[in-house]
Amino acid sequence: xxxxxxxxxxxxxxxxxxxxxxxxxxxxxxxxxxxxxxxxxxxxxxxxxxxxxxxxxxxxxxxxxxxxxxxxxxxxxxxxxxxxxxxxxxxxxxxxxxxxxxxxxxxxxxxxxxxxxxxxxxxxxxxxxxxxxxxxxxxxxxxxxxxxxxxxxxxxxxxxxxxxxxxxxxxxxxxxxxxxxxxxxxxxxxxxxxxxxxxxxxxxxxxxxxxxxxxxxxxxxxxxxxxxxxxxxxxxxxxxxxxxxxxxxxxxxxxxxxxxxxxxxxxxxxxxxxxxxxxxxxxxxxxxxxxxxxxxxxxxxxxxxxxxxxxxxxxxxxxxxxxxxxxxxxxxxxxxxxxxxxxxxxxxxxxxxxxxxxxxxxxxxxxxxxxxxxxxxxxxxxxxxxxxxxxxxxxxxxxxxxxxxxxxxxxxxxxxxxxxxxxxxxxxxxxxxxxxxxxxxxxxxxxxxxxxxxxxxxxxxxxxxxxxxxxxxxxx
Amino acid sequence: xxxxxxxxxxxxxxxxxxxxxxxxxxxxxxxxxxxxxxxxxxxxxxxxxxxxxxxxxxxxxxxxxxxxxxxxxxxxxxxxxxxxxxxxxxxxxxxxxxxxxxxxxxxxxxxxxxxxxxxxxxxxxxxxxxxxxxxxxxxxxxxxxxxxxxxxxxxxxxxxxxxxxxxxxxxxxxxxxxxxxxxxxxxxxxxxxxxxxxxxxxxxxxxxxxxxxxxxxxxxxxxxxxxxxxxxxxxxxxxxxxxxxxxxxxxxxxxxxxxxxxxxxxxxxxxxxxxxxxxxxxxxxxxxxxxxxxxxxxxxxxxxxxxxxxxxxxxxxxxxxxxxxxxxxxxxxxxxxxxxxxxxxxxxxxxxxxxxxxxxxxxxxxxxxxxxxxxxxxxxxxxxxxxxxxxxxxxxxxxxxxxxxxxxxxxxxxxxxxxxxxxxxxxxxxxxxxxxxxxxxxxxxxxxxxxxxxxxxxxxxxxxxxxxxxxxxxxx
Numbered sequence: 001x002x003x004x005x006x007x008x009x010x011x012x013x014x015x016x017x018x019x020x021x022x023x024x025x026x027x028x029x030x031x032x033x034x035x036x037x038x039x040x041x042x043x044x045x046x047x048x049x050x051x052x053x054x055x056x057x058x059x060x061x062x063x064x065x066x067x068x069x070x071x072x073x074x075x076x077x078x079x080x081x082x083x084x085x086x087x088x089x090x091x092x093x094x095x096x097x098x099x100x101x102x103x104x105x106x107x108x109x110x111x112x113x114x115x116x117x118x119x120x121x122x123x124x125x126x127x128x129x130x131x132x133x134x135x136x137x138x139x140x141x142x143x144x145x146x147x148x149x150x151x152x153x154x155x156x157x158x159x160x161x162x163x164x165x166x167x168x169x170x171x172x173x174x175x176x177x178x179x180x181x182x183x184x185x186x187x188x189x190x191x192x193x194x195x196x197x198x199x200x201x202x203x204x205x206x207x208x209x210x211x212x213x214x215x216x217x218x219x220x221x222x223x224x225x226x227x228x229x230x231x232x233x234x235x236x237x238x239x240x241x242x243x244x245x246x247x248x249x250x251x252x253x254x255x256x257x258x259x260x261x262x263x264x265x266x267x268x269x270x271x272x273x274x275x276x277x278x279x280x281x282x283x284x285x286x287x288x289x290x291x292x293x294x295x296x297x298x299x300x301x302x303x304x305x306x307x308x309x310x311x312x313x314x315x316x317x318x319x320x321x322x323x324x325x326x327x328x329x330x331x332x333x334x335x336x337x338x339x340x341x342x343x344x345x346x347x348x349x350x351x352x353x354x355x356x357x358x359x360x361x362x363x364x365x366x367x368x369x370x371x372x373x374x375x376x377x378x379x380x381x382x383x384x385x386x387x388x389x390x391x392x393x394x395x396x397x398x399x400x401x402x403x404x405x406x407x408x409x410x411x412x413x414x415x416x417x418x419x420x421x422x423x424x425x426x427x428x429x430x431x432x433x434x435x436x437x438x439x440x441x442x443x444x445x446x447x448x449x450x451x452x453x454x455x456x457x458x459x460x461x462x463x464x465x466x467x468x469x470x471x472x473x474x475x476x
Numbered sequence: 477x478x479x480x481x482x483x484x485x486x487x488x489x490x491x492x493x494x495x496x497x498x499x500x501x502x503x504x505x506x507x508x509x510x511x512x513x514x515x516x517x518x519x520x521x522x523x524x525x526x527x528x529x530x531x532x533x534x535x536x537x538x539x540x541x542x543x544x545x546x547x548x549x550x551x552x553x554x555x556x557x558x559x560x561x562x563x564x565x566x567x568x569x570x571x572x573x574x575x576x577x578x579x580x581x582x583x584x585x586x587x588x589x590x591x592x593x594x595x596x597x598x599x600x601x602x603x604x605x606x607x608x609x610x611x612x613x614x615x616x617x618x619x620x621x622x623x624x625x626x627x628x629x630x631x632x633x634x635x636x637x638x639x640x641x642x643x644x645x646x647x648x649x650x651x652x653x654x655x656x657x658x659x660x661x662x663x664x665x666x667x668x669x670x671x672x673x674x675x676x677x678x679x680x681x682x683x684x685x686x687x688x689x690x691x692x693x694x695x696x697x698x699x700x701x702x703x704x705x706x707x708x709x710x711x712x713x714x715x716x717x718x719x720x721x722x723x724x725x726x727x728x729x730x731x732x733x734x735x736x737x738x739x740x741x742x743x744x745x746x747x748x749x750x751x752x753x754x755x756x757x758x759x760x761x762x763x764x765x766x767x768x769x770x771x772x773x774x775x776x777x778x779x780x781x782x783x784x785x786x787x788x789x790x791x792x793x794x795x796x797x798x799x800x801x802x803x804x805x806x807x808x809x810x811x812x813x814x815x816x817x818x819x820x821x822x823x824x825x826x827x828x829x830x831x832x833x834x835x836x837x838x839x840x841x842x843x844x845x846x847x848x849x850x851x852x853x854x855x856x857x858x859x860x861x862x863x864x865x866x867x868x869x870x871x872x873x874x875x876x877x878x879x880x881x882x883x884x885x886x887x888x889x890x891x892x893x894x895x896x897x898x899x900x901x902x903x904x905x906x907x908x909x910x911x912x913x914x915x916x917x918x919x920x921x922x923x924x925x926x927x928x929x930x931x932x933x934x935x936x937x938x939x940x941x942x943x944x945x946x947x948x949x950x951x952x
Contacts, residue, residue, distance in 0.1 A: 013645055020647035022636040030641055038643040126615065132826070133612035136605045147797050160498040165506055167514040169489055171496035179655065179820035186819045194693055195671030211818035217670055321623050321825035342687035343662045344655035348824045349797035350608070 007048035010039055011056070014049060018058055018069050029059060029067040111459035113447045114428025116256060116404055118316050119378075122371045122450075124358065128319060131357045135350070147349055149341035150333075151177025151326070155356035159326055162359065166289075168302040170310065170328040176336050177326050177347045181286045184311035184327040185249060186212050187343075188282040191335040193218055197246040200239060202231050204406070204435035204444070206256045206284070209249055213437075220437045221245060227397030227406060230260035233269055240277055247280045253297045254287035257406050257435050257446035259399025261297055271303035280332070281308045286316055286325075287402035289368055292376040297401075306330045314355055317371060322351040375403045378452035385457055386447075389464030391471050403450040408443060409467060412474025415445045421466050427459050483524035486515055487532070490525060494534055494545055505535060505543040587935035589923045590904025592732060592880055594792050595854075598847045598926075600834065604795060607833045611826070623825055625817035626809075627653025627802070631832035635802055638835065642765075644778040646786065646804040652812050653802050653823045657762045660787035660803040661725060662688050663819075664758040667811040669694055673722040676715060678707050680882070680911030680920070682732045682760070685725055689913075696913045697721060703873030703882060706736035709745055716753055723756045729773045730763035733882050733911050733922035735875025737773060747779035756808070757784045762792055762801075763878035765844055768852040773877075782806045790831055793847060798827040851879045854928035861933055862923075865940030867947050879926040884919060885943060888950025891921045897942050903935050 004012075014029070023029055029050075030038065036046035050067050053059035060070045150156070156175040163170045178184040193199060195217035201209060203222035213220050223239055224232045231250050239245065252262040252270070262270070274281050283300050291297055301310040309332060313325025324347065329336045340346065358364065382405055383398050393410030409415060415431035422429050432444030447460075480488075490505070499505055505526075506514065512522035526543050529535035536546045626632070632651040639646045654660040669675060671693035677685060679698035689696050697719055700708045707726050715721065728738045728746070738746070750757050759776050767773055777786040785808060789801025800823065805812045816822065834840065858881055859874050869886025885891060891907035898905050908920030923936075 017636070017640055017645055017647070020636075020649060022633060022640055022645075022647055024633070034641060038641050040643065129612045129615045133609050136609035136612060139602065139605045147799075157498060157500070160493075160496075164493055164498055165510060165514050167516065169493055169498075171493065171498055173496060179824070182818075183820045190691060208818070208821075211814070215666060215815045215818040323623075323821065323824040338687070339691045342658075342684070342691035344659045344820070345684075345799065348655070348799040348827045350827055350830075351824045354826075 006041060007045045008052060010035075010041060010045060010049040011052040013039075014053055015056065015058055018053075023069050025069050025071045027069050028065075029069060031066050109426050111427040111456055111463075112451050113449075113456075113460070113463070114430050116430075116446075116448055117320060117450060118371075118403070119374075119450045122374055123317075123319055124363075124367050125319070127361070127363070128322075128354055128358060131354050131361070132350070135353055135357070147346045149176075149346045150337045151175070151347055152349070152352045152356055154360070155324075155352050156326075158356055158359040159328075162364075163328070166296045168299050168310075170301070170305075174328050174330055174333045175326050176329060176333065176340055177324065177352055178311075178313075178340065179323045179344065179347060180315050180320075180325040181284060181311050181313040182208060182212070182325070183340075183344070184313065184325045185209065185282055185284060186216070187336045187339050188280075188309045188311065188327060188329065188332075189213070189216055189218060189247065189249075190339045190343075191329075191332050192247045192280050192282075198244055200236065200243075200245045200248040202250055202255060202258075203438075204257050204432065204441045205249075206251065207430075207434045209284075210437055222436060222438060222440070223248075225255065225258055225260060227258050228260055229266060230255050230258065230262040231266075231270070233266060233273060236270075237273055240273070240279065245279055247282055248274060249282040249284065251284045251287070252300050253285055254290060254399055254402035254404075256287070256402070257404055257430065257432075257444075258397055259402055259404050259406060260397070261400050262300075264298060267298060267300045268303060271300050271308065275304045275307050278307070283308055283310050285310055285312045288312065289317060290372055290375055290403070291401040292372060292379075293400060301328065309336075317368060318355060318358065319351075322355060323347075324351050324355050372401075375450065379403055379405065379449045381452045381457070382447065382449040382460065385460050386464070389461045391464070391468040393471060394467065403448060405447045405449055407445050407447060409445065410471040410474070411443070413443060413467060413470045415442050418445065418463075418466060418470060421470070422463060425462060425466070427463055429463070482517060483521045484528060486511075486517060486521060486525040487528040489515075490529055491532065491534055494529075499545050501545050501547045503545050504541070505545060507542050585902050587903040587932055587939075588927050589925075589932075589936070589939070590906050592906075592922075592924055593796060593926060594847075594879070595850075595926045598850055599793075599795055600839075600843050601795070603837070603839070604798075604830055604834060607830050607837070608826070611829055611833070623822045625652075625822045626813045627651070627823055628825070628828045628832055630836070631800075631828050632802070634832055634835040635804075638840075639804070642772050644775050644786075646777070646781075650804050650806055650809045651802050652805060652809065652816055653800065653828055654787075654789075654816065655799045655820065655823060656791050656796075656801040657760060657787050657789040658684060658688070658801070659816075659820070660789065660801045661685060661758055661760060662692070663812045663815050664756075664785045664787065664803060664805065664808075665689070665692055665694060665723065665725075666815045666819075667805075667808050668723045668756050668758075674720055676712065676719075676721045676724040678726055678731060678734075680733050680908065680917045681725075682727065683906075683910040685760075686913055698912060698914060698916070699724075701731065701734055701736060703734050704736055705742060706731050706734065706738040707742075707746070709742060709749060712746075713749055716749070716755065721755055723758055724750060725758040725760065727760045727763070728776050729761055730766060730875055730878035730880075732763070732878070733880055733906065733908075733920075734873055735878055735880050735882060736873070737876050738776075740774060743774060743776045744779055747776050747784065751780045751783050754783070759784055759786050761786055761788045764788065765793060766848055766851055766879070767877040768848060768855075769876060777804065785812075793844060794831060794834065795827075798831060799823075800827050800831050848877075851926065855879055855881065855925045857928045857933070858923065858925040858936065861936050862940070865937045867940070867944040869947060870943065879924060881923045881925055883921050883923060885921065886947040886950070887919070889919060889943060889946045891918050894921065894939075894942060894946060897946075898939060901938060901942070903939055905939070 032046045036043050059067045061067050156172040160170055160172045198219045198221050200221045200223050202225040224235050285299050301308040310328045391410055395408040397406040419431040430446040432441030433439040508522045512519050535543045537543050632648040635651055636646055636648045674695045674697050676697045676699050678701040700711050761775050777784040786804045871884040873882040895907040906922040908917030909915040
């Protein structure tokens with residue numbers, strides 16, 4: 001057999017790049033000279049290769065302008081509905097499921113009850129845009145002169161000032177700026193545990209944490225958490241007496257998915273249980289500012305500054321896309337900074353600067369008051385709609401903050417079956433099994449109430465009808 | 477003993493916050509009402525607490541305006557020079573040393589031969605500023621609608637197009653956007669190794685990698701690397717035959733600190749040594765674009781797309797502070813995306829968008845040509861200055877790209893001693909011991925030639941004098 005001629009090899013390579021999307025339909029291909037140089041072939045070989053691409057219907061020459069990727073005629077796209085939801089729940093791993101939640105969120109056609117995203121309309125986007133434009137006009141922020149692994153000093157100071165105003169003193173020196181609350185928790189776990197260690201977590205609890213544990217090779221010990229009051233401290237004590245737990249990760253205020261608020265005296269007891277055993281608490285307070293009551297709830301951190309690492313972010317109230325979070329790490333700050341420096345060097349300077357200016361500009365408090373009221377109303381609206389449209393046997397954990405609602409389905413309704421059916425109808429929900437590494441809570445779902453409109457209300461009624469049908473099937 | 481009265485406790489807390497810098501000198505303290513509410517005390521207790529702060533000389537009342545942190549009179553600051561460099565090299569851990577390099581870089585008083593930072597004057601800052609301002613005018617980028625864990629599609633496509641033009645085809649689908657090359661390498665290691673595993677590295681090699689290995693609990697196997705050609709492949713083969721190595725991390729083009737360029741045929745052999753054993757290569761190509769010759773050197777990745785993960789970033793040529801890097805991970809892309817999602821969710825959207833627009837805007841190639849010429853001249857200038865001002869017995873690894881120069885000191889000169897002495901004279905250098913976990917290479921230093929001016933030339937002459945003195949001492 002003859003070897004494949006060089007121009008044909010080159011055409012094959014170009015074809016692969018076109019089909020992979022490197023050069024999208026309609027875009028200009030590299031010039032013949034560029035292509036020849038990059039591939040190290042002669043101009044005549046490049047010309048032959050491009051002509052072959054023309055013959056294959058992939059490229060077209062335009063006079064005076066070079067070669068372009070030809071638009072291909074396709075059959076009209078058919079939406080393969082069965083493709084959206086997994087068919088067999090047992091074959092879906094936590095991370096595939098959570099990945100699909102992540103993607104459904106990006107599809108504007110889906111009813112947004114799945115991922116725990118804030119309503120984009122309730123973010124201070126215009127003000128951030130103005131701040132960024134003014135930073136750009138001042139110029140020069142592309143320089144790394146302010147790239148410290150712990151983050152911008154002005155941002156850390158603003159965070160400490162706000163925390164003080166909220167009644168929990170933390171200092172700028174113990175704050176490390178992170179890529180969202182996600183990286184804050186990752187770094188705390190890296191600083192307190194080694195692969196193979198046991199970490200106590202809430203069950204049900206935030207599924208993103210399960211992804212972190214998996215990525216770091218850590219094992220999870222599930223501690224029951226209850227709607228209303230959150231983590232069961234009796235269960236925690238029992239577990240700590242019987243297992244070599246290296247850290248606890250918990251959400252004390254408006255937990256995900258329960259929306260539970262740990263009572264003040266339970267926070268006292270939590271701090272003392274852990275402090276007396278020297279087991280660190282990684283406290284995730286991402287929803288703490290979104291309270292519906294009179295007063296911001298406290299954090300456990302204020303009971304034991306040394307042993308508790310407080311994690312939060314601006315992803316729920318200012319901007320998820322900026323990826324700016326923080327941890328106040330007490331005596332473990334140096335260990336956290338070291339790992340931050342090792343793994344990502346530091347957070348991008350521009351978004352840090354924009355958030356720092358936003359916090360300093362005033363208006364954040366008024367913004368928070370407005371979104372607290374909005375989310376309280378939306379949660380109330382969704383709770384009433386569930387009560388009206390879901391069948392008997394449904395029960396609801398009504399939260400006092402945040403925008404997540406934990407719903408128990410009628411007996412016999414499997415949340416994974418509902419998830420798949422809802423996905424086919426383009427309604428995103430989070431099935432309960434996501435919130436436990438051992439796939440407990442299969443008769444629960446979590447609903448995001450952050451967006452609430454006539455459209456979403458209608459979608460919720462449709463969801464209620466599905467639950468009713470599945471409940472009827474279960475009774476037969 | 478009487479208990480401490482509540483107002484005094486509150487004053488103590490405020491004092492601690494003032495001294496910690498939460499409220500800097502001259503700044504406004506919270507109003508009495510805010511303070512009383514946040515601490516849950518009465519107005520009269522708050523008034524007593526603030527008066528006590530006044531008595532302590534920490535706060536002052538300003539009429540109609542509230543309390544301010546008083547400026548404290550201090551003795552003039554004395555520069556404690558001996559404080560800057562470590563006294564006993566043996567007590568300095570790699571990460572403390574590298575942290576101090578990181579900080580020296582931020583001190584404009586230091587001669588910048590230490591950290592491997594590009595010259596800020598050679599970054600396209602004005603153009604980036606204009607791009608960011610125009611993105612801000614368009615509005616709306618604070619939304620997370622484009623927060624995919626793998627990064628913005630337009631950026632991934634631009635990277636693939638540029639790689640194709642450079643002669644190594646990678647596809648947008650295998651690219652994951654990261655927080656610099658640092659996170660790219662971290663994710664590759666997390667995707668291929670577990671804690672306790674053995675990773676082969678170059679010696680001398682990039683010290684940031686040592687920090688990553690430490691943070692992830694991985695062990696390092698040092699493979700000798702040589703000025704000129706880089707990693708010794710004979711040593712690598714021997715090591716792989718005798719140790720359970722799980723991955724190799726290497727810089728094939730203009731390595732740090734050697735500035736070595738692996739010959740094309742060695743890249744072939746490297747790909748085949750690893751491919752036949754199924755050991756993945758994490759290829760760090762961060763200096764690949766900064767070649768001084770006619771043609772961009774190739775990457776090993778183009779020899780074995782599946783087994784080689786190619787890491788790079790825009791930190792050396794566009795902006796270090798943006799923290800935008802990438803990895804093209806072939807068959808391991810899904811594993812990398814999963815870990816990216818778990819540990820940081822995704823890269824900040826705004827810097828990604830700015831870099832994508834910059835790449836699309838044209839002008840990047842002209843910028844690269846300009847900085848290649850500039851760095852080639854600076855490296856040449858520094859090499860000549862070393863030859864002129866360092867004593868006999870010094871030798872230099874002259875690089876063909878990048879801006880790092882590896883210098884062998886005359887016999888008996890300890891680079892840690894030189895490091896400490898130079899730091900006292902406000903000259904930053906990177907001692908050779910930084911580049912090996914077993915602290916080899918103590919008679920070498922790495923010099924950053926990215927900034928080259930009359931001032932830095934003078935500093936280099938001063939450094940040469942120090943080397944001469946230490947060499948004289950060693951001979952006695």
